Structure formats: C-alpha cells, structure tokens
Amino acid sequence: MSDAATAPRGPAWPGSVRFRRPSALPGFGLTFGFATLYLSLIVLIPLAALVLRASGLGLDGIWRIATMPRVLAALQVSFGLSFAAAAVNAVFGLVVAWVLTRYRFPGRRLLDAMVDLPFALPTAVAGIALAAIYAPNGWIGSLLAPFGIKVAFTPLGIFVALVFIGLPFVVRTVQPVLADLDREIEEASATLGATRRQTVLRVVLPSLLPAVLTGFALAFGRAVGEYGSVIFIAGNMPFRSEIVPLLIVIQLEEFNYAGATAIAAIMLAIAFVSLLAINLLQAWSRRRFGHV
C-alpha cells in the first residue's frame, strides 16, 4: 500500500484505530458525524435513559426482578416463541421467495404484493383477525378443535401471530439475492453431474444463507418486540402465554415504573446479545459462503 507514502498525517501508532484515511470516497467526516448523531438521538439516548432509570434499582434490584418466576416465564415465552417463529419464517419465507422469483404464473404480482400486508396492517387488527379465525369456533380453529388442538389463547396462538408478522422480513431479504443468483452456476452444477437436489443443497442454499440469516435476525427482532397482534390471541395467562412487553405494560398500569424499566432493560440486554450473535453468525457466513 502506498498509504504510508502519501499520508504522512501524524504518527501512525501501531495497533491504534485510525479513523481518517485518504480515500477516493470523500465525505467520511460528514457522514460519520451525521450517522453518530442520528443513532444517538433515535436509538442510544432513549435506551440510555431506559438503562439509567432501571439502574435506580441497583443491580441486585434488577436481578431480583429478573429472577421472579413470572418474569422468567414471560422471558421464556417471548424469546422462545420469537426464535421458533423466526426459524419457521426462515424456511417458509425462503420457499415463498423462491416461488415468487423463479416461476412465472398468473397472479404472481398479486401474491408478491400480499407478502407486505403484515407490514401494513395495524398489528391489533392482525391479532383480532387471527384470534377470530383460530378460536375454537373460528374457521380454522373449528377444524382443529376435534383433534384437541387449541391455537387461540395458547402459546401456539402467539407463535402463529409471530410467524404472521415476521414473514415479510425473510421474503424481502432473500428475494433480491435469489433474483441476482447467476443461472449459469446452476447449469454448471448440472453439467458436472449434480442432480437438481444436489444443486439446490450444495450451490443455491449456501449462496442464500447470509440473506436468510439477515431475514431471520430481522424477523426475530420484530417478534421479540411485538405487542399488538399477540395480546389479542395470546390469552395472556401469567406463566403460560404472557409475553414480556405485556408484563411491562401491566407494570406501567400499576405505576410501577422502576419495575417496568427494569424488565425492559433485561429484555433489551437479551435481545441485544441475541441479535449480536446472529449478526456475527451472519458475518461469518458471508465470509464463508458469500465470497463475491
């Protein structure tokens, strides 16, 4: 690199992070400053306020709330079901994206537009609709009732609602990558003797993995924070089908602000760690499978 020769700007400390680098793409200072300010105003400051408020309880106070059986149960419901719903969306969202990208059929555009509906619909409306359909006397609920399967007002109902709201994330992240995938790669695989199944498993899916993981992370994050659609279908029974956001709202209604912020801070911490883990996995998969 000729960096050293052309940029004698101050001593280069070995191992230190250098922010300024002469670059063909100017505007680093301006955009970096703007990005930092924007993230601070929109994300960091509100979250810091949340943590500050919660810290009034002290670490042992937060720990006491975190280990309350009802809070533990709610955390398990929220994160467990969000993970399951995101996993299901990763698989079936991929299938939907595949069908929409790879095949031409009447009504494709309509189906494509429908994918975004969970984005647009007020979540409460979605929750009420799902609850009505999956209730024991609803369209689908009445079909399932004879088999003893109850969906509405059980954790299964929460799962259904989270799958509903998370679907667009995976479809919309995978779709463009799939559309850009070079058909010749698949043809090359076929000329080398691979069956269609082998081509999909060994060539297509690895190329899509980074996008699928991104979609998974988005769907997971959205599901953890989801409130509106879930409370209408969950039944909201403590220890069984009560999600963390609802628990926070209950604390607020009892004017227990410290408790609410503590639970929120705990939730935030777990969500952050989960998303960080997914992002690291995603970065790894991009390095491993996404060599572009």
Add this chain to the structure above:
Amino acid sequence: MTRSAAAGYTDLVDTVAIRAEGLEKRFGSTPALTGVDLSVEPGELVALLGPSGSGKTTLLRIVAGLEQPTAGRVFFGGEDATFVPVQARRVGFVFQSYALFKHLDVAENIAYGLRVRPRRLRPSRAEIRRRVADLLDLVQLSGLERRFPSQLSGGQRQRVALARALAVEPKVLLLDEPFGALDAQVRRDLRGWLRELHERTGHTTLFVTHDQDEALELADRVAILDRGRIEQVGTPDAIYDGPATAFVAGFIGESVRLPVTVTGDGLHIGQHVLSIATTVAPGPASLFVRPRDLVPAATRAAGLPARVTGVRRAGPARRAELMLGDGLPGIEIELPADISVARGDMLAVQFRTVRLFSA
C-alpha cells in the same frame, strides 16, 4: 513434472465424436437454428464462429443438453444423446462468466463433479485429492487450492473452470466464449495454453467465439454461422483463402464489400472495367477486398487508378486508404516498403485475388 501429471490424466480420457443432424431450435416464433448439420471427429478442436445472434451459443448449449432442440438429433459417438439429460451426458462445459461456485475454494470447485456422484461411482477421498492435485498441476494453479474464486484473476478463474470441467472425465469439452471476458494479452496467453492443453489431453472440443483470430489460430476446423445456419465448415486455411459464401467472404479478414457489375467484357467497378474471366453470372455482384488482395501495379496502364485518402501504420505494415471512385466504399492496401505515397496522390493498383459473389 507437469508432463507426467498430464500423461497420467490422458489415460483416463475416453473422448468421442460429436454429430449434430438437422438441428432446429425456435424460441417462441424466432428461429435460432435452422437445419444445422455438424460433425466433429474424436479429438478434434472445432470453433463455432459467427456474429452475435448467429446461434453459435444455442448450438453449443444443445450439444451440452442445456437446451432441447425443436427438431434434429445429437450423437455422441454412435450413441443418440438427444434425450440424455445434461447430468448424464458427461460433457465438460466452460461458461464465459466462469460460473465458479463462490462459496467453495479452488480445490472444492474442481472436486465438485466427483463429490456429487452416487456413492458407488464416487472415488475415494484420497483419489479425489490426488486427481484435484493433478488437474491443478495441469492448469498450472498448484498452490492456489485454498483460494476462493474472488481471490483469483480472470485468467486464473477460467483455468479453474476448465479444471473443474475436466475433473468429471468428460466425453467432450464444450467452451462458450472461454476468453470472452479477459483482456487482450491474457487472451493471447491462454490461447496458446489451451492449444497445448488440447494436444495433451486430446478431448473432442467444440468452442464458441466471436473472435476470428482466435478461431483461426486455435481450431483444427472452423464452422461459420450466420442467422442460425452453418455457412461453411473447413480448416482455417480453407475458410480464409476460399470463402464459400458472400457472408463468409465479408465476415473473415478485414474485408470491404464493393458493389460491382459483371458483364460480358469483365467487371465494372464504378467507372473502371477490370477485364477478367469469372464464373459469376452477369449482373450485380459483390467483390470482397482485403488489404493484401491489392498490390500497386507495375505500370499505370496495368492497374486501376485510385486516389489515396490517407496513409497509416498498422503494426509492422504501412497501409494506404484508397478510393476507387465516387460512391464506392474506401478500401485499404498494404504498401511495400519501397513505395511512398501521400494523401491526394493517385496510385494504380491491381488485384492479386478476386473474391466475387453474385449479389
């Protein structure tokens, strides 16, 4: 050491002839190929040459099994392969865009065709490793087995693609514009290298190109395609020196087409008359002229008078741009070292070769 690896590899090759009979291909209502017959002898290297849209890639893809012909048959050796699926044809296909698997490293890319085989046909891990090493040696990429395609140059990627195609011991090798995406210098290097590789491995090879220098230099025989038809098949010499149709005459070499008229007393070029005997029927005709077809005439009376409109250097040669008359396209002549002309001069020229076709 390269030679011994190649020799070991050559033992495996069991290459066959390719024969296409009456191939037709339509995309919707547009015909892409009409009545194409072509046969390639075992071990022969044949180029499919034509302008874009001439159907050469479609022909190659039909031979590979990537497209189905609307009519006609494809034979590999004596076997009718028309309805054999691409997976079972055992063709080595190299794409213009390389089509390497980006998530696999070089060694894994090359081993891919062996690894996807059913268990009873799959070589052992040690055997696969050995064969990958041999192939890397053959394509002169030893030491790069752990690189990913994104870490290779264009020429290296193309050689990986070729090694990957050779790994499955193909019956025939099919190359679609193999050097199309590379710059001129790399193209020339790879050309010589491919020729050498072909001599060593001896695969029946069909390759598509739009670059006539490449086709003429590399191929044992060249097939010229235009608008879905084969115009001429022949050795590079036969194609270059004896174009069979007006299209080939105009397409090969730096030919300029002069509209002329054939009458009983000779050839009318603009206002000049060239008295030569020709088998072309009287009437309008096309005369194709390349720079080396013309020489300055010994005497003014023996040649056609032409006006020099420019002189320029083309590599080792000097060329003059000439006008034979108003309304005729300019032609070029290669100047001998002892003749110097300038723009505006008159130069008497005579034809060394006359390539004349009925218009």
